[in-house]
Amino acid sequence: MQGRVVVITGATSGIGQVAAERLAGMGARMVLVARDKARGEATLVRLRERAPGAAHSIHYADLSRLAEMKRVAAEIAAAEPRIDVLINNAGALFGSRHVTEDGLELTFALNHMAYFVLTHGLRDRLLASAPARVVNTASNAHRRARLDFDDLQSAHGYSGFKAYGRSKLANILFTRELARRLAGAGVTANCLHPGFVATRFGDQTGGLLSSVVRAAKIFAISSEEGAETLVYLASAPEVANVSGAYFYKCRPATPTKEAQDDAAAQRLWSETAKLAGLE
Numbered sequence: 001m002q003g004r005v006v007v008i009t010g011a012t013s014g015i016g017q018v019a020a021e022r023l024a025g026m027g028a029r030m031v032l033v034a035r036d037k038a039r040g041e042a043t044l045v046r047l048r049e050r051a052p053g054a055a056h057s058i059h060y061a062d063l064s065r066l067a068e069m070k071r072v073a074a075e076i077a078a079a080e081p082r083i084d085v086l087i088n089n090a091g092a093l094f095g096s097r098h099v100t101e102d103g104l105e106l107t108f109a110l111n112h113m114a115y116f117v118l119t120h121g122l123r124d125r126l127l128a129s130a131p132a133r134v135v136n137t138a139s140n141a142h143r144r145a146r147l148d149f150d151d152l153q154s155a156h157g158y159s160g161f162k163a164y165g166r167s168k169l170a171n172i173l174f175t176r177e178l179a180r181r182l183a184g185a186g187v188t189a190n191c192l193h194p195g196f197v198a199t200r201f202g203d204q205t206g207g208l209l210s211s212v213v214r215a216a217k218i219f220a221i222s223s224e225e226g227a228e229t230l231v232y233l234a235s236a237p238e239v240a241n242v243s244g245a246y247f248y249k250c251r252p253a254t255p256t257k258e259a260q261d262d263a264a265a266q267r268l269w270s271e272t273a274k275l276a277g278l279e
Helices: 015-026 037-050 066-079 106-128 140-144 161-184 207-220 228-235 262-276
Strands: 005-009 029-034 057-060 085-088 132-137 187-193 246-248 251-253
Touching: 005 015, 005 106, 015 037, 015 085, 015 228, 029 037, 029 066, 037 057, 057 066, 066 106, 085 106, 085 228, 106 132, 106 161, 106 262, 132 161, 132 228, 140 161, 161 187, 161 262, 187 228, 187 251, 228 246
Parallel strands: 005 029, 005 085, 029 057, 085 132, 132 187, 187 246
Antiparallel strands: 246 251
16 A cells, blocks of 8 residues: 555544554555544544654545535545545434435435545546545445435434435445446445444434444444454455455455345436436
């Protein structure tokens, strides 16, 4: 990873933080996207301690808002002549339904739309830097999920776990369609299940859901373990020519039938582009 530029979201805690530190230690220059300035600056300090010779940088944005997604993508594209790896990792679970100023359900906006819009905004930089990679953090939570194209914003019968599972299914379908569209261009796209990790994830959901998530973390793996597949997909020579795949524990895994539906992947891409105003 010596001299390579890696853009990563969700790197101020959990597996994203561990992955950023490991990749920096391997020689990469990290470009972070964060919302919290205090945690962002603390992460930058750790990165500079890990790799003092690299000019790591950070951009701040609320990745639940379309205007912010587009602004930060444009800022990064203007600042970085090349991007070797884009890691879409930021995500959250919410106990109750919230609607953003764009009229989007919050889980869908942050966990799916941000992946799509940021990747779209950095696409030209990735193509110009080929061979390059896009790595998307998905989850095994997709296994009970079904997409309802008539209710992508979970307006009916909202459940935090259901909305989260749908967003992770969307991550896999987005990865498949992105890989198809980038075929032959020298840019790969893969996604992963990091495992159930003991991080800050889910702590702020509120109510009973927070209690359930905290209790379940007794059985969770460490952030260090959870970051392994993220780092592997961003750096390993063995996957340089692999694209459109879903990984777990650094090996290809088989997602659900719904996650392998290419027609659904293409429709989701179209619907997402409309919602983002990127048709």
